[in-house]
Amino acid sequence: QVQLQESGPGLVKPSQTLSLTCTVSGGSITSGSYFWTWIRQPAGKGLEWIGRIYTSGDTNYNPSLKSRVTISVDTSKNQFSLRLSSVTAADTAVYYCARESVEMATHDYWGQGTLVTVSS
Amino acid sequence: DVQMTQSPSSVSASVGDRVTITCRASQGISSWLAWFQQKPGKAPKLLIYDASSLQSGVPSRFSGSGSGTDFTLTISSLQPEDFATYYCQQSSSFPVTFGQGTRLEMK
Numbered sequence: 001q002v003q004l005q006e007s008g009p010g011l012v013k014p015s016q017t018l019s020l021t022c023t024v025s026g027g028s029i030t031s032g033s034y035f036w037t038w039i040r041q042p043a044g045k046g047l048e049w050i051g052r053i054y055t056s057g058d059t060n061y062n063p064s065l066k067s068r069v070t071i072s073v074d075t076s077k078n079q080f081s082l083r084l085s086s087v088t089a090a091d092t093a094v095y096y097c098a099r100e101s102v103e104m105a106t107h108d109y110w111g112q113g114t115l116v117t118v119s120s
Numbered sequence: 121d122v123q124m125t126q127s128p129s130s131v132s133a134s135v136g137d138r139v140t141i142t143c144r145a146s147q148g149i150s151s152w153l154a155w156f157q158q159k160p161g162k163a164p165k166l167l168i169y170d171a172s173s174l175q176s177g178v179p180s181r182f183s184g185s186g187s188g189t190d191f192t193l194t195i196s197s198l199q200p201e202d203f204a205t206y207y208c209q210q211s212s213s214f215p216v217t218f219g220q221g222t223r224l225e226m227k
Contacts, residue, residue, distance in 0.1 A: 047164065047207060049216040062215040063121075096163055104170065105211045106154035110163035 002026045004097050004111035012091075012118050018084040022097030022111060029078045030055045033102035036080040038071060040093040041113075048093075052100060053080055087118045122146055122210050126219035132227040137198045141222045143191045143208035152212035155184055155193045158221075159204045167206075168193065198224075 008020035022036070029036065038050040051061035053071045061069050065084070073080040084091060094115050098107040123146035133139050143153065151171040156164035166175045168184035171191055181196040195202055203226050208219040 046220050047209075047218040049218070060214055064215070098163075100211075104154075104166075104173075105152055106166060106169045106209060107164075108166050108169075108175065110165075113163050 002099060002109045004099065004109055006095060006097050006111045006114040008114065008116070010115055010117060012087055012116060013120050014088055014118055015086055018082070018087050018091060018116055018118070020082045020095055020097075020114065020116070022080050022082075024078045024080075024099075028075075029073065029080065030075050035060075035100040035102065036071075036073065037098045037100050037107060038082045039096045039098055039107070041096070042090075042093045050082065050084075050095075089118050092116065092118045121215055122149060122213055122217050124208055124210055124217050124219040126206075126208055126222045128222060129220065130223040130225060132225045133198055134227045135198050135200055139195045139198055139224065141193045141206055141208075141224075143186075143193070143219050145189045145191075145210055145212075148188045149210045149212035151187045152210055153184075153186070153191050154209045154211065155182075156207045156209065157202075157204045158207065164207060195224075 003025045005023045012018045035052040037052040041047050051071050053059045068085045070083040094113040096113045097111045099109040101108050125144045127142050153171045155168040158164040167178050167182050172184045183194050205221045205223045207221050
């Protein structure tokens with residue numbers, strides 16, 4: 001059973017960079033045909049797709065965030081990461097990592113989510 | 121971006137009721153549509169993919185239909201554990217986008 005777990009600071013100051021890591025267990029991040037994705041959800045609001053990475057390193061980003069987002073993968077640690085620069089209060093949200101199955105074209109496994117608050 | 125519009129935004133129903141939620145895409149997305157269930161404080165859970173394929177382990181009372189721009193999620197007989205928020209998601213084009221959610225509440 002694949003499991004994903006987000007980790008990283010829960011509080012980030014405005015204008016700084018948010019950094020999160022997702023650790024994948026129960027299977028290799030390189031096995032199968034999957035994209036590894038970040039999605040966020042502000043409190044009481046809907047879901048926003050941030051971007052994804054394939055283990056080849058190919059990435060796709062939401063154009064609304066593209067100038068500030070970097071997603072990377074470390075196959076040796078079975079992890080992938082999110083960096084979001086120049087954060088503001090609008091970036092306060094629960095951040096989820098998820099696996100996207102190429103076959104199903106959607107997200108079949110999710111982490112539990114981690115709340116990141118942007119505040120001084 | 122493809123806009124996904126769900127209706128209703130909220131619905132009240134009772135255990136045993138049949139409930140239908142609709143999702144409309146701003147442009148054709150073929151069958152690249154998924155449905156998720158989310159409970160408070162939890163991650164979304166995949167219910168349906170490819171518009172009508174039931175995810176493994178999901179009860180058969182959940183079903184999906186539609187293609188192009190109009191889609192539905194139906195719960196044939198509501199159970200107590202089904203009260204949650206439901207989201208549709210399109211993966212036809214980038215960026216992937218979600219509907220605004222439908223809150224299913226107990227009457």
